[in-house]
Amino acid sequence: MPPTDHYAENHGFRVPIPLHGQSRCDGLTAVGHVNSALEPLRRRSDFSPEHVRNALTSLGYAPEKVQAYQDGSTGVGFLIDIGVSPWCVEGTMSSDSTKADAFGGYPDGTGCEPPSGGH
Numbered sequence: 001m002p003p004t005d006h007y008a009e010n011h012g013f014r015v016p017i018p019l020h021g022q023s024r025c026d027g028l029t030a031v032g033h034v035n036s037a038l039e040p041l042r043r044r045s046d047f048s049p050e051h052v053r054n055a056l057t058s059l060g061y062a063p064e065k066v067q068a069y070q071d072g073s074t075g076v077g078f079l080i081d082i083g084v085s086p087w088c089v090e091g092t093m094s095s096d097s098t099k100a101d102a103f104g105g106y107p108d109g110t111g112c113e114p115p116s117g118g119h
Contacts, residue, residue, distance in 0.1 A: 016088070016103035027102025030082065030089050033059055034100045038093050045095060052076045052093060081112040088112035 019027045037055045041047075049068035056066045061080050071077035075094035082088060090112065091100030108115045 015107070016090075016101075017105055017107060019102055019104050023104065024102075027089070030080075030102050031091075031100045034078075034080070034089055034091065035098050038098045042093050042095070042098055047074060047076045047093065047095075049076050052078055056080060079112055 018024075034056065037059055038052060041051055041055060047070075049070055053063075053066050053068040056068070056078060057063050061082065065081040065083065067079045069077050071092050072094075075092055077092045078090070078100075080089040087103070087105045088111075089100055089102050091098065093099075105112060106115050
């Protein structure tokens with residue numbers, strides 16, 4: 001008998017759309033550029049959201065499409081709405097590492113922000 005827990009089904013709208021083919025290749029390239037831009041900040045332990053945002057906009061992303069915010073006590077999270085394939089790059093930077101991933105938005109959302117509600 002299948003499980004009666006519908007958590008995964010009910011929260012599927014919050015699962016990012018994966019990229020495939022050329023979009024995935026473009027996404028990996030964007031992630032590489034983001035990591036390269038943020039690595040000097042990480043090495044200096046510069047976790048200022050403003051500096052992270054400046055580093056990302058220096059890559060050519062529109063300032064109104066780049067968010068950077070404090071993530072915990074010693075890290076920075078970021079989200080870039082690229083607007084074309086790949087649509088979004090999201091990640092975190094901390095003293096341990098910079099992690100970023102490209103994805104194609106959300107099933108029930110518009111843009112790169114996770115939707116606040118599903119069905």
